[in-house]
Amino acid sequence: MEVLVQPLGKRLDVAGGENLLTALQKHDIPISYSCMAGRCGTCRCRVIEGAIHEAGGDEFHNAEHATQRHVLACQSIVTGNCAIEIPEPDEVVVHPARIVKATVTALTDLTHDIRMIRLAPSKPLSFSPGQYAMLQFTPDHIRPYSMARLASDGELEFHVRMLPDGRVTRYIGDTLKIGDTVRVSGPLGTSYLRTRNDAPILCIAGGTGLAPVLSIVRGAIAADLPNPIHLYFGVRAPRDAYGLDWLRELSQRHPRLRVDIVSTLPDDDAGLRTGLVTEAVAADFSDLQGWRAYLCGAPPMVDAATLLLRSKGVQPGHIYADAFHATGT
Known part of the structure; x- marks a missing residue:
């Protein structure tokens, strides 16, 4: 059986029933992985066409359009000729779970x-x-x-x-x-900082979604990346905004970092932008071609931001998101 790996354009001879991640590793195809058990989502790839059977991992597919099929390589077996797309082979990360x-x-x-x-x-x-x-x-x-x-x-x-x-x-x-x-x-998670490019970075955080965005900005500064960074932090009301001292300190360390805090509810004394965070992004940018975006927050915000960024020209493969569902259980 043959597996075509894009964007590398490589064709692999693979035995029927072979684990996809094992086959990729055997042929020295660069792909990120971590837990090897379908929990981390790091080895997610897109099935362009053909026969691949996946045992699990559905929770990592929700952020994509229904017309695209994604699988976790560690949980998938090759059952026939197929073509797959692996994400950014130059940005492989391997952290043992x-x-x-x-x-x-x-x-x-x-x-x-x-x-x-x-x-x-x-x-x-x-x-x-x-x-x-x-x-x-x-x-x-x-x-x-x-x-x-x-x-x-x-x-x-x-x-x-x-x-x-x-x-x-x-x-x-x-x-x-x-x-x-x-x-x-x-x-x-797959929404980790990509360091091997000089593309401008857009971060959109909602609520405690600021936590991974702080890590990403701190990582960019620690790696001495020259990339311009624009961070939008959306909150429900001014009293929900936090980490302002951290954001000011990061702006001082990275002169090309701009921070906008957007509150859904107005408060004249807070001096924050008012409205939805996606509205602020839409007002500030007419074209985001060439940008890379990191999103974290409630699923509705992540979904709305994803649609907006795609309409502004961000490539789907350059939008990284791990949406979290609040639960009372």
């Missing part, structure tokens, strides 16, 4: 309903800026949260929106304390 124990070192309220958790892992956890991890506080209290800092910082930082009816966030608010042990699994 790990489960590490970590100790809570800080619990700080950032706003009226956002709490910062800092953890000191017992062993280093390698990840790319923008990725997330699964935090297990107890066997019954498990949720995914994005890293807000860099792997080189040593400690892990997460920003959690405290939902009034959230079972996990109630545990964090009422029970979790400094010195407790948390189980961290990761890294997960």
Whole structure:
């Protein structure tokens, strides 16, 4: 059987029933991977045509149009001739998926309903800026949260929106304390910083979606990237805006970083832009061809921003998003 790999234009001879990721690795095709179990989404690729059967991983396909078929290479087998497209072969990242124990070192309220958790892992956890991890506080209290800092910082930082009816966030608010042990699994996610290009960067964050965007901007500065960066931070009301000192400090370190904070509800005293964050982007740009975009926030915001950016000329493969669903369970 033959697998055509785009954009490389390579044709691979593959045995029927062979695992797709194994076949790609055997032929030295560069592709990112991590957990090898269909949880992290890192090895996602697009099926252009042909016969590939996937065992699982549907949660990583929702951000794409229904007309496109994506699979996780680690969970897929080749059942006939096919053509696939792998993402950016020059931006391969391989972080071994790990489960590490970590100790809570800080619990700080950032706003009226956002709490910062800092953890000191017992062993280093390698990840790319923008990725997330699964935090297990107890066997019954498990949720995914994005890293807000860099792997080189040593400690892990997460920003959690405290939902009034959230079972996990109630545990964090009422029970979790400094010195407790948390189980961290990761890294997960495909919305990580791409460093091997000089394209301008657009970041759109909603609420605690600011956490991975902070990691991405910090990563760009740490890598001394010259890319211009425009960061939009959307909040419901001015009191929901946080991390303003961090954003000012990052702007001072990276002169080509511009930050816009957009509040859905107006407040004359706050001095913020008013409206939807997507409206602000639409007003500021008529053409975004050549840009790369990182999105994180509620799924409706991510979906609306994705449609907007595509209409402005951003290539679909250059829009990176990990949408998170709030849950009260």
